[in-house]
Amino acid sequence: MSAPDYGRAFALWRAAAPAWRDYTHHAFVEGLGRGDLPRARFLHYLRQDYVFLIHFARAWALAAAKADTLAELQAASATVQALAHVEMPLHVQICADAGIDAAMLEATEEAPANLAYTRYVLEAGYSGDFLDLMAALAPCVLGYGEIGARLAGRGGAYADWIATYGGAEYQALCRDVGALIDAALLHRLGPGWAGLPRFARLTQRFATATRLEVGFWQMGLDGA
Numbered sequence: 024m025s026a027p028d029y030g031r032a033f034a035l036w037r038a039a040a041p042a043w044r045d046y047t048h049h050a051f052v053e054g055l056g057r058g059d060l061p062r063a064r065f066l067h068y069l070r071q072d073y074v075f076l077i078h079f080a081r082a083w084a085l086a087a088a089k090a091d092t093l094a095e096l097q098a099a100s101a102t103v104q105a106l107a108h109v110e111m112p113l114h115v116q117i118c119a120d121a122g123i124d125a126a127m128l129e130a131t132e133e134a135p136a137n138l139a140y141t142r143y144v145l146e147a148g149y150s151g152d153f154l155d156l157m158a159a160l161a162p163c164v165l166g167y168g169e170i171g172a173r174l175a176g177r178g179g180a181y182a183d184w185i186a187t188y189g190g191a192e193y194q195a196l197c198r199d200v201g202a203l204i205d206a207a208l209l210h211r212l213g214p215g216w217a218g219l220p221r222f223a224r225l226t227q228r229f230a231t232a233t234r235l236e237v238g239f240w241q242m243g244l245d246g247a
């Protein structure tokens with residue numbers, strides 16, 4: 024199956040990231056698709072993901088601080104809003120249903136793979152600009168979109184998870200983020216952005232964040 028179209032930069036970044044396939048076809052992902060991923064592994068992942076999303080929301084807030092246009096400010100602030108008021112409460116609810124209450128969730132000790140990934144993304148934002156943040160954030164947002172699109176329609180124990188990311192709403196969000204990234208590149212670097220050394224460095228950021236996503240799935244599978 025061909026990859027969904029999330030814009031030009033994403034297509035270039037994806038093709039240049041050696042770990043992209045390991046990320047989008049990881050054993051954890053295949054277990055979600057078949058529905059046979061052990062529930063304990065999924066809940067372990069979800070607890071870590073709750074902590075991940077706190078830092079991920081902070082990174083999008085940093086993107087709002089580094090926005091250069093109204094469209095960038097709107098996209099970044101809307102993502103912070105959605106994370107804090109929709110995605111994270113959903114994690115809290117799923118964990119509560121599984122007997123992990125809010126206090127336990129808050130007390131989750133960050134796994135090293137989680138620390139590595141989130142602090143890498145935040146550091147991209149602290150030391151870089153809006154483009155550095157987008158390159159570091161893109162594998163997360165668009166990778167889940169690609170995984171959701173591929174697994175869409177599968178039933179099983181994780182059908183809800185698949186429907187969230189494979190659904191029309193999330194797929195539209197991925198196309199919007201892809202367009203936001205292409206526009207941000209054009210705005211800052213001009214029409215020749217794809218040929219610039221700066222773009223090659225952004226490609227490296229994307230590839231590194233992709234490796235860190237592989238590490239996150241593996242942490243979920245290993246339970247450590």
Ligand SMILES: Cc1ncc(C[n+]2csc(CCO)c2C)c(N)n1
Nearest residue numbers: 072075079102106110163164167239
């Ligand atoms: C490790 C890890 N990577 C990616 C995502 C996916 N994700 C994080 S925030 C968000 C909404 C849009 O920004 C999406 C899809 C995740 N949950 N956990």
